[in-house]
Amino acid sequence: KAGVTQTPRYLIKTRGQQVTLSCSPISGHRSVSWYQQTPGQGLQFLFEYFSETQRNKGNFPGRFSGRQFSNSRSEMNVSTLELGDSALYLCASSSGAGSNTGELFFGEGSRLTVL
Amino acid sequence: QQQVKQSPQSLIVQKGGISIINCAYENTAFDYFPWYQQFPGKGPALLIAIRPDVSEKKEGRFTISFNKSAKQFSLHIMDSQPGDSATYFCATRNAGGTSYGKLTFGQGTILTVHP
Numbered sequence: 001k002a003g004v005t006q007t008p009r010y011l012i013k014t015r016g017q018q019v020t021l022s023c024s025p026i027s028g029h030r031s032v033s034w035y036q037q038t039p040g041q042g043l044q045f046l047f048e049y050f051s052e053t054q055r056n057k058g059n060f061p062g063r064f065s066g067r068q069f070s071n072s073r074s075e076m077n078v079s080t081l082e083l084g085d086s087a088l089y090l091c092a093s094s095s096g097a098g099s100n101t102g103e104l105f106f107g108e109g110s111r112l113t114v115l
Numbered sequence: 116q117q118q119v120k121q122s123p124q125s126l127i128v129q130k131g132g133i134s135i136i137n138c139a140y141e142n143t144a145f146d147y148f149p150w151y152q153q154f155p156g157k158g159p160a161l162l163i164a165i166r167p168d169v170s171e172k173k174e175g176r177f178t179i180s181f182n183k184s185a186k187q188f189s190l191h192i193m194d195s196q197p198g199d200s201a202t203y204f205c206a207t208r209n210a211g212g213t214s215y216g217k218l219t220f221g222q223g224t225i226l227t228v229h230p
Contacts, residue, residue, distance in 0.1 A: 004158070033218070042121070042222035043159070043204060056217045090158055103149075104218065106158030 002027065004107035006091050012113045018079040021110045025072050025093030031055075032074040033104065034066060037088040046089075049074055078112075086114045119207050121221025128228050134192040136224045138205035141186065146210035148181065150190050151220070153202045162203070163190070195228045202226070 005024040013019050025032050033056075034046040045058035049068035066076040072093075078085055088111050092104040120139045128134045138148075149164035165172045165179040165188065172179045178191040192199055205221040 035220075040124075040222065043220035045217065045219065048217065056214050092158070103161045103164075104151075104159075106151075106160065108156065108158050 004091055004093050004105050006089075006107035006110050008110060009108065010111050010113075012115060013081050014115050015081055015083060017081050018077060019081060019112060020075055020077045021089055021091075021112075023074045023076075023091030023093075023107060025074070025091075026105055029093035029095050029105070030072050031094040031096060032068055032072065033092045033094070034074070034076050035090045035092065036060075037090055037109070038086075043090065046076065081114045083114050086112060088112075119205060119219050119221040121205050121224060123224060124222065125225040126227070128195045128226065130195065130197060130228055130230050132195050132228075134195045134199065134226055134228070135189060136203055136205070136226070137187060137189045138221050139185075139187045140207050142207075143186070144210045144212065145207040147208035148179070148188050149206050149208070149218075150177075150179065151204045151206065153204065153223075155201075159202075159204055192226075195226075197228045197230050200226055200228050 007022045031050045033048040035043040037043050046060055047054055047066050048056040052068045063079045068074045088109040090106050090109045092106045094104050122137050150162045151159035152162040153159040163174050163177050163179055165181050167183055170181050176193045181188045203224045206218045209217045
């Protein structure tokens, strides 16, 4: 069974640009969550989608947005990039949501560098 | 914002020693406490998890101790091996409310096991 696939794995952008990251969950998983990982801050929750609906949202500015498609694939977008957005963005999928959110399966992440 | 405080930030242990990582939480409305392990260049992966109705769970060399009254839980790694060198994250899962099922992670502990 294929794992969670994130693309691109690495990207470099400049301040003010926008970026779109993609995540393909494990087949059959309907929940996709996004996390930002930076040294010292750990894993910061961005948002969670289940069956194309945003269920939870973290404390990030509106420049961070996401969506989920009918095939459970998800994208996140960051507009007007800032230097502080440089981070590893992790996507995780789960078979359920709410009390059925058991094990999260993470991808290897998309490493974004903003210059 | 609900927080999970994890300590220490980094830990160095000799091979064969015991590694102990602690987490404390503020909210009581959690129903699931997992630990994730992350190797460099990889996404986090579930290591072991516990529910609040038990005080301890052991899987091989890994043990979670849970103290509900103190709102603390810890990961013990017995007979630590160089292959255990990784970053460890504790997490809590919301048991209800608008953030039902949301996982909040600690800041992470970088464990180094010297041979």
